[in-house]
Amino acid sequence: MSGAYAPLLMLFGLSVVNAIGMMVASHVLNPRRPTPEKEMPYESGMTPIGDTRVRFSVKFYMVAISFIVFDLETIYLVPWAVEMRRLGWGPFLAMVLFVAVLAVGLWYEWKKGGLEWD
Amino acid sequence: MVIDFSSNLDYVRALLPEIILCVWGMVVLMAGVWRGESSEEGPRAEGLGWLALVGVAFAAVANGWLHGVREVGTDGMIAVDGFRLFSNWIFLTAALLGMLVSFAYVYRQRLQAGEYYALMLFSVAGMMFMAGARNLIVVFLGLEVMSIAVYALSAFNRRDRRSAEAGLKYFILGAFSTGFFLYGIALTYGATGSTHLPTIALAVSNGTAHGALLLFGVALMGVGFAFKVSAVPFHMWAPDVYEGAPSPVTAFMSAGVKAAAFAAFFRVFLVSFQGAYESWYGVMWWLSATTMVGANLIALVQTNVKRMLAYSSIAHGGYLLVAITAANQASAGAALFYLLVYTVMNISAFAVVIAVSNHGEERLEFEDYAGLGRNQPGLALLLTLFLLSLAGFPGTGGFMAKFQLLLGAMDAQLWVLSVILVLSTVVSYAYYLRLAWYTWMRDPADGGSPLPVYLPIGMRLALVVGAAVVIWLGLFPGSVLDLARASAAGLGVAGPMVEILH
Numbered sequence: 001m002s003g004a005y006a007p008l009l010m011l012f013g014l015s016v017v018n019a020i021g022m023m024v025a026s027h028v029l030n031p032r033r034p035t036p037e038k039e040m041p042y043e044s045g046m047t048p049i050g051d052t053r054v055r056f057s058v059k060f061y062m063v064a065i066s067f068i069v070f071d072l073e074t075i076y077l078v079p080w081a082v083e084m085r086r087l088g089w090g091p092f093l094a095m096v097l098f099v100a101v102l103a104v105g106l107w108y109e110w111k112k113g114g115l116e117w118d
Numbered sequence: 119m120v121i122d123f124s125s126n127l128d129y130v131r132a133l134l135p136e137i138i139l140c141v142w143g144m145v146v147l148m149a150g151v152w153r154g155e156s157s158e159e160g161p162r163a164e165g166l167g168w169l170a171l172v173g174v175a176f177a178a179v180a181n182g183w184l185h186g187v188r189e190v191g192t193d194g195m196i197a198v199d200g201f202r203l204f205s206n207w208i209f210l211t212a213a214l215l216g217m218l219v220s221f222a223y224v225y226r227q228r229l230q231a232g233e234y235y236a237l238m239l240f241s242v243a244g245m246m247f248m249a250g251a252r253n254l255i256v257v258f259l260g261l262e263v264m265s266i267a268v269y270a271l272s273a274f275n276r277r278d279r280r281s282a283e284a285g286l287k288y289f290i291l292g293a294f295s296t297g298f299f300l301y302g303i304a305l306t307y308g309a310t311g312s313t314h315l316p317t318i319a320l321a322v323s324n325g326t327a328h329g330a331l332l333l334f335g336v337a338l339m340g341v342g343f344a345f346k347v348s349a350v351p352f353h354m355w356a357p358d359v360y361e362g363a364p365s366p367v368t369a370f371m372s373a374g375v376k377a378a379a380f381a382a383f384f385r386v387f388l389v390s391f392q393g394a395y396e397s398w399y400g401v402m403w404w405l406s407a408t409t410m411v412g413a414n415l416i417a418l419v420q421t422n423v424k425r426m427l428a429y430s431s432i433a434h435g436g437y438l439l440v441a442i443t444a445a446n447q448a449s450a451g452a453a454l455f456y457l458l459v460y461t462v463m464n465i466s467a468f469a470v471v472i473a474v475s476n477h478g479e480e481r482l483e484f485e486d487y488a489g490l491g492r493n494q495p496g497l498a499l500l501l502t503l504f505l506l507s508l509a510g511f512p513g514t515g516g517f518m519a520k521f522q523l524l525l526g527a528m529d530a531q532l533w534v535l536s537v538i539l540v541l542s543t544v545v546s547y548a549y550y551l552r553l554a555w556y557t558w559m560r561d562p563a564d565g566g567s568p569l570p571v572y573l574p575i576g577m578r579l580a581l582v583v584g585a586a587v588v589i590w591l592g593l594f595p596g597s598v599l600d601l602a603r604a605s606a607a608g609l610g611v612a613g614p615m616v617e618i619l620h
Contacts, residue, residue: 090126104144111151 062114066106073102119187123194131187132198134180135206136243136250142173143239150232163231167221167576170235174213174242181206192316195253197385200605201454205249205381208458209374213242215465215584216370219472221576223366226477227275234274238370241267245378249385254303254313257382261299261346264378265292268371272363278479284362291345291355299342306335306390315390323393336391336398340405343386346379347435349405350412360428365475368424369468372431373461380438380457388445388609395445402443406535409436410542417549423471423482426549427464430508433546434460437520440527440535449526451603456519458598459507459591463516466584467504470497473571484553488560494571498557500581507588509550510543515591522599 041048046056080087080095109115121128130137146169181203189198196202217238224231240263247260269292273285307313309331310321321327341352348356360368391398413436417429441453474490474497475481491498507516520543527536573581591598 101144104148108147108151111148 059117062109066109066114069102069105069109073099120190121187121194121198122190129194129196132184132189132194132196132250134184135177136246138177138180139173139239139243139246142170142176143236143243146170146173146239147232147236150230150236163225163229164221164574164576166231166235167217167224170239171214171217173239174210174217177242178207178210181210192252195256195314196247196250197252198250200601200607201381201385201450201609202246202250204454204602204605205377205457206246208377208381208454208461209242209245209249211458212245212370212374212377212461212465213238215462215469215580216366216374218576218580218583219369219465219469220366222477222572222574223364223472227364228277229274229364234271237267237271237274241271241371242374245374245381248378249381251382251385252315254306254315254318254386257386258296258300258303260378261296261382264375265296265346268367268375271367272359272371274367275364275479278362278364280362280479281364284359287355287362288359295342295345295352298338298345302335302338302340302342304335305331305338309335315385318390319392322391325393327394332394333397336394337401339386340398340401343379343383344405347376347383347438348432349435349439350409350432353409353413353432356432357425357428360431361422361425365424365468365472365479368428369465369472372428372468373464376431376435377457377461380435380453383442384450384453384609387442388450392445399443399445402439403532403535406436406439406443407538409433409439410538411436414542414545414549417546420549421484423484423487423553426484426553427467427471430546430550431464433542434464434508436542437523437539440532440539441523443535444527444530444532446526446530447606447609448529448603449523450606450609451599452519452522452526454606455522455595455599455602458602459515459519459588462584462587462591463504463507463514466581466588467501467508469577469580469584470501470504473497473573473577476570477572484556485560487553487556489562490556491558497571497573497581500585501557502554503585503588505550505554507592509547513589513592515588515595518592518595518599 047054076098077095080091084092119131121132123129123132146166149169150166184198184203187198217235220234220238223229224234244260244262244264244267247263248257249260251257251260269285269289272288273282275281303313306318309328310318310326312318312321318327322332344352345355360372363371387398387402410433413429413433417426417433420426420429438453438456441449441456471482474487480486490501503514507514510516510520520539524536524539527539
């Protein structure tokens, strides 16, 4: 019983060691030339402290929307692809339709100019 | 032709109207961005509107074809019965009128026509899924398809702050209510072991369902539906959203979304929860009473026409809740008929509002209607007709529909609720006729400068169709009423239990 979960425990231990090891190693090994920007807490490239009503480019939004489209596509495609041969033609057609609908979405985005970056 | 859902092809046949609408929505969407031209130009925007109407016509043909299809058994996730097909006619009517009144508004406000009409088509497809669903998951799916399209539509005028506010409010409160609804589905599934409506009905009526879980499931789904049909006290979002959203969108969603929510409400509560009638009867009674009384009283003090019509729409939801409380065959048929009449007269009344507001968001106060009767007698006459029908004046469709609801309520011996219905209707005359009084009896404040009113072909068509239907259903309701009654067959079996209660 307990033996079946041993790999899980090993994985857990390994990831803890890995995470702590990386932090300690970078703390010990990296050269230290601090600038004000580097000292700031990391917040995905945004300035973390200040007015929340900043204007930022609508392109972030476009990337996020496109990401969702492709992300969903992958989420549905991968489980189907694993079992594709067993499932047969019906689900295959369904997936073709699904991808076709997403393709129309991409086509629309393209035509609308959502993929032009400047 | 017979459909028994033994093969997947049967689903394609059963879902033909929905499939056509979805595909056509994509066609309109792509046509809107084709060759990079701006879809905000006048003729092009109107062309896209007509293109979308062609899709509605195709879906109508498919829906007519489904009348000749016979369904065997109740195993499918989607129903092919009269109730669904009649509801589909209501949604298609809402789409037709909603698009006709949008034409001039869309290009005058420089809205993006392709996306606008595509979203309308998608939301109609969602409504159809809701009305036809025989599985709670499909109800939820339809609800989301419809709602997300309508959230976007209500925020569609991006240059207008109130439109953005309406979209955000609707989205946040709508998402919140969807959460309630989904939790209700989960608890119902926990109680009965199924999301399939006939199976739930069986588990509920033979007592194998877990009592407390089921009760919570019914309550939470009731809250979700009450939000969508904007019943008092879950109506807070409705006036702001209806006032802020672009007027044609308000017209479309106050009719179509409400009809779809009621269709699903009826099917879920009268089919699957009919065995638990005693547990939700009292809640529906109070919900109906507070909605009728509350909405009509608040409507009395409104000075903005759109806001007044918003409260009027909430009040009509209250009348329809009487039918759910009665839960008998007569009420279900009457409610279908009522939804059809309500859809036509409400969108038509909004059509006049859109025309007077110059296909924009101007001149929306009661005072702005002063002098309309002198400058635009035809338009004022139509407005009066639609207002009288909304109030339920004899000779109009609104009267016939309300009369049928009342008969259904009397059948179920809901005497107090019937009296409240009649009294609140009497109160509603005050605010409907106040607008009519402004149109005919008041002179404009600035000394009678004529109101320029632009009536393009689409708007004229919508007004003529609306007036014809309202008068026709008011004088000769027979054939449509019979169809509505036949369509509701099988629903509302919970009714006879009322006799036991009293």
